[in-house]
Amino acid sequence: MPTEPFQIAGSIEDALSAMATGARPVAGGTDLVVGARQGKSPLPSNLVAVDRIVELSTIEQNAEGVIVGAGVTHATLMTDPLITSGYTALADAAALVGSPATRNVGTLGGNVMNGSPAMDTGAPLIVLGAMIDLRSQGGSRRVAPSKLWTGPGSTSASDDELCVAVALPKRSERSGSAYVRLEYRRAMEIAVVGAAASVELNDEGVIEQVAIALTAVAPTIVALEGLTDLVGRRVDEDVLAAVAAIASSQAQPISDLRAGADYRAHTVGVMARRAVDAAARRAAGETIEVPVNRAEGVGRTDRP
Numbered sequence: 430m431p432t433e434p435f436q437i438a439g440s441i442e443d444a445l446s447a448m449a450t451g452a453r454p455v456a457g458g459t460d461l462v463v464g465a466r467q468g469k470s471p472l473p474s475n476l477v478a479v480d481r482i483v484e485l486s487t488i489e490q491n492a493e494g495v496i497v498g499a500g501v502t503h504a505t506l507m508t509d510p511l512i513t514s515g516y517t518a519l520a521d522a523a524a525l526v527g528s529p530a531t532r533n534v535g536t537l538g539g540n541v542m543n544g545s546p547a548m549d550t551g552a553p554l555i556v557l558g559a560m561i562d563l564r565s566q567g568g569s570r571r572v573a574p575s576k577l578w579t580g581p582g583s584t585s586a587s588d589d590e591l592c593v594a595v596a597l598p599k600r601s602e603r604s605g606s607a608y609v610r611l612e613y614r615r616a617m618e619i620a621v622v623g624a625a626a627s628v629e630l631n632d633e634g635v636i637e638q639v640a641i642a643l644t645a646v647a648p649t650i651v652a653l654e655g656l657t658d659l660v661g662r663r664v665d666e667d668v669l670a671a672v673a674a675i676a677s678s679q680a681q682p683i684s685d686l687r688a689g690a691d692y693r694a695h696t697v698g699v700m701a702r703r704a705v706d707a708a709a710r711r712a713a714g715e716t717i718e719v720p721v722n723r724a725e726g727v728g729r730t731d732r733p
């Protein structure tokens with residue numbers, strides 16, 4: 430049966446049926462359409478717009494945590510009270526995406542499914558223990574981000590699978606998270622490198638759990654290993670130096686026009702220690718405005 434080249438889905442079922450006949454979903458279009466205009470890859474011949482699907486644009490709390498619809502925009506993520514209070518690294522990341530225009534239409538689902546190693550929401554989703562909900566006419570499945578992203582711009586999702594939501598597990602009271610990125614200018618810039626951290630402290634202010642992930646230093650987002658030695662310690666200079674060393678050693682960056690590999694390996698360590706420091710301070714109850722980059726002056730050019 431011939432398909433319309435451009436369809437507008439009013440429901441998830443509409444979108445799934447269009448995708449079953451070969452249509453590609455488009456949400457904000459800030460990757461897909463802008464990329465086509467820039468000549469990165471031609472616009473697919475069949476598109477289904479998913480930005481008007483109300484079920485995709487909600488943020489809901491339940492007993493297990495928070496479910497964020499795939500169609501939620503970065504502008505909403507960076508201000509939603511559930512996200513800024515409990516999942517602050519994700520709000521930090523959303524607040525750094527592009528410009529206000531990009532954030533107003535660009536979505537979490539589009540960022541996740543585009544699969545760029547420089548995506549800002551990726552490292553926060555890893556440290557927050559997020560899972561990605563995919564649906565097709567054949568059924569639903571929940572996949573870990575590390576299993577979804579398979580390489581630069583590629584995912585393990587099949588062409589007929591729609592990302593419907595991102596599930597964020599419940600957080601403990603004494604936990605905090607942060608995302609920090611190196612950028613050369615303050616808008617319309619993707620991360621040169623970035624790092625997200627999640628820290629849980631006990632009543633004595635000692636680390637009970639820590640997770641760190643890195644942006645733009647490998648073909649996919651990197652979840653750091655070997656952090657168990659940090660558990661049971663206070664977040665002091667020694668711990669932050671160890672974090673920087675672990676991050677730099679596990680990064681596998683490339684050199685390109687924007688940065689050399691050695692510079693990326695070094696600066697991602699700096700971003701990781703800043704992310705852990707901010708996450709631990711948030712866990713201890715300190716308020717650091719979203720995004721950390723602006724609150725802490727990362728990238729300020731007027732510093733002495």
Ligand SMILES: Cc1cc2nc3c(=O)[nH]c(=O)nc-3n(C[C@H](O)[C@H](O)[C@H](O)COP(=O)(O)OP(=O)(O)OC[C@H]3O[C@@H](n4cnc5c(N)ncnc54)[C@H](O)[C@@H]3O)c2cc1C
Pocket residue numbers: 453454455456457458459460461462463479499500525526527528531534535536537538539540541542543547548549550590591592593617618619620
């Ligand atoms: C000027 C500019 C600046 C930018 N700056 C940043 C930045 O700082 N940080 C950053 O991370 N990104 C940045 N981006 C990239 C982009 O804005 C984000 O990745 C955004 O979140 C993409 O969302 P979207 O809804 O526009 O995706 P779309 O362009 O609509 O889609 C992107 C991809 O995901 C697929 N897709 C979309 N929704 C779904 C779904 N629900 N299920 C399955 N597949 C889906 C599409 O088919 C397509 O392959 C920038 C883009 C521009 C144009």
